[in-house]
Structure formats: C-alpha cells, structure tokens
Amino acid sequence: MDGSTGKMALQVTGRRQLARDIAEFTLARPEGGQLPSFAPGAHITIETPGGAMRRYSLVNDGTAPDTYVIAVKREAQSRGGSEAMHTQAQPGTQLMVDPPENDFALVAASKYLLIAGGIGITPILSMARALAAQGTPFKLIYCTRSPEETAYLDEVAAIPGATVHHDQGDIDNFYDFWDHFETPGTEHVYCCGPAPLMEEIKALSGHWAEGRVHFEDFAGVEAVRADDTAFSVKLASSGREILVPADRTILEALRDAGEKTVSSCESGTCGTCKCRLVSGEADHRDLVLMDEEKSDYIMICVSRAKSGDLVVDL
Numbered sequence: 001m002d003g004s005t006g007k008m009a010l011q012v013t014g015r016r017q018l019a020r021d022i023a024e025f026t027l028a029r030p031e032g033g034q035l036p037s038f039a040p041g042a043h044i045t046i047e048t049p050g051g052a053m054r055r056y057s058l059v060n061d062g063t064a065p066d067t068y069v070i071a072v073k074r075e076a077q078s079r080g081g082s083e084a085m086h087t088q089a090q091p092g093t094q095l096m097v098d099p100p101e102n103d104f105a106l107v108a109a110s111k112y113l114l115i116a117g118g119i120g121i122t123p124i125l126s127m128a129r130a131l132a133a134q135g136t137p138f139k140l141i142y143c144t145r146s147p148e149e150t151a152y153l154d155e156v157a158a159i160p161g162a163t164v165h166h167d168q169g170d171i172d173n174f175y176d177f178w179d180h181f182e183t184p185g186t187e188h189v190y191c192c193g194p195a196p197l198m199e200e201i202k203a204l205s206g207h208w209a210e211g212r213v214h215f216e217d218f219a220g221v222e223a224v225r226a227d228d229t230a231f232s233v234k235l236a237s238s239g240r241e242i243l244v245p246a247d248r249t250i251l252e253a254l255r256d257a258g259e260k261t262v263s264s265c266e267s268g269t270c271g272t273c274k275c276r277l278v279s280g281e282a283d284h285r286d287l288v289l290m291d292e293e294k295s296d297y298i299m300i301c302v303s304r305a306k307s308g309d310l311v312v313d314l
C-alpha cells in the first residue's frame, strides 16, 4: 500500500464473462494477504488501464476479504474506463486501487426491498447475500433487457423472494413497481441502476418517509454533451497547447497527450482534479466549486470552455 494515498497495487487474479458485455474481475494483492474490509454497498475506485478512474461496487463478502470482486459492463459510450477494463485487464494485470468507501450502506431495519437495474445488481447482490446469511427478510427485484444481458442470473433467480424481469427494452414491458410503493412501508429500499429506473423509484416513493429509500448513483454529472465543440487548453508551465476534441474531457485530452493528471471520481463530485484557471471562460459542470471560486478554478474532469480557449495552471 502507498502510505501517503492509501492506494494499493492489486493484480487481476481471475476474470470471467458473466453475460453479454459484462465481465467479472477478481483482484488480490500479488503477494496474497488480507485487504481492507468493507460492508455491502461499498465500492472501490480503480485506475483502469489507460488511466481513467472508475468506481465499481464490490460484490463479494467484505468481512475479512483477501480478494475484491467487481463486475464491469462494457459501455457503448465508454470514454476509456469500461472499454479498457474489457480489452486490457487480464489475469496478471496490475491496477492501482483506492480502499473501499461506502455511500450506500445498509441501515438497520427489520426488512428490505432491493431494486437493481442492469449492472446495478452488483451492490444489490452483495446486500442480498449478506441479508440472506443473517436471516433478515428482503425482496429483490432485478430488471434487465434480456437473459443474455443479465449478470448473476442463476444466482439471483435462486434467491427466495427474488423477481427477475426482462423488458426487452420495451417501455410497455417495464416492471410496474407501483404495488410496492402505493402504501408507504416500514422497509428500507435500496435501488441501483440506470438513471430512468432511479428516477422512477424517486417519483413513486415521493410520499414515503424521508430516509427510507436509498440510491447508489455513480453517474455524477454529464461531462460530454452532444452539442459540445472542440477547444484548446494551454498549460501555463510549459506553454504546450492541447486540443480537447468535442467528445473528450480536458482531463482525458491531457492524459491522451501524455500529461500527468490527478483525478478520482471523474464525474465532477470529488474535487481532486481542481485546477487554477489562468485565463478563458469556463463552462462549469461540476458539483464542487462554489460560485466565488468559478472565475479562478476549473474541475477539468467535466468542465469545458464556454467560448474560445483556456489557459490552466498546469
């Protein structure tokens, strides 16, 4: 472990295909030995091959782990993270990993409703396994497009109280959650999945007591939008000018150009990539900077130039 940052150099020790475009990776210390423990709902941040930082929920039991198990969906719109994991992370590949963090931990309750959509099954399955082991009642609803795109299908289908629903991507075929939310219950609800699913559950549970419905959302803010355009970033220290293409972030363009970068969430929420803005007008898209900081700083993982080019203190 790197004592200054807590980062660990872990090795891919296992890889298996779970479903179409979804692979499971097992990570361990090259020399073996225990890893920091974690509770269901925790995630790790991995520096993926190529340098993009990505967060992945842990699937395995974290009581005294000597491995971390994650499942990664190859995203069609991948800007480096999931694509690099699928094409380059093989048994023996070393990856830098931050210790587990948990923003989605189970609170004590007498029963639970767990809802997963697609790859959102990863923290939900970890919860289901833990609840089943301790004998706590829960229901699990798992929605995917088709069996071929369903990770851990057999295991989830075998869980008593679990429902697996395939909608074929047809809106008329979406699972109807209303029966579960019409009357506010005493259970705690945990939901992880694509934005439309989480938006639906938020809408259906608006009349529930505050704090009963929990969401895991790794999406952060939208870093690249369809109408974005290219611009240039000049590095104040070297004078080097780097083109940021319309479909790349400043951070990605710097990385692509071989510049050293520091980042963590890469979704505008953690503050790690904060950088002084020497000149230019920024289009701020992060959730970190305060208004009074916006003329002097920029979060390069998500923000861009509003017009013209930028000069940053790098």
Ligand code: FES
Residues within 6 Å of the ligand: 262, 263, 264, 265, 266, 267, 268, 269, 270, 271, 272, 273, 274, 286, 288, 299, 300, 301, 302
């Ligand atoms: S890396 Fe987290 S805000 Fe940019």
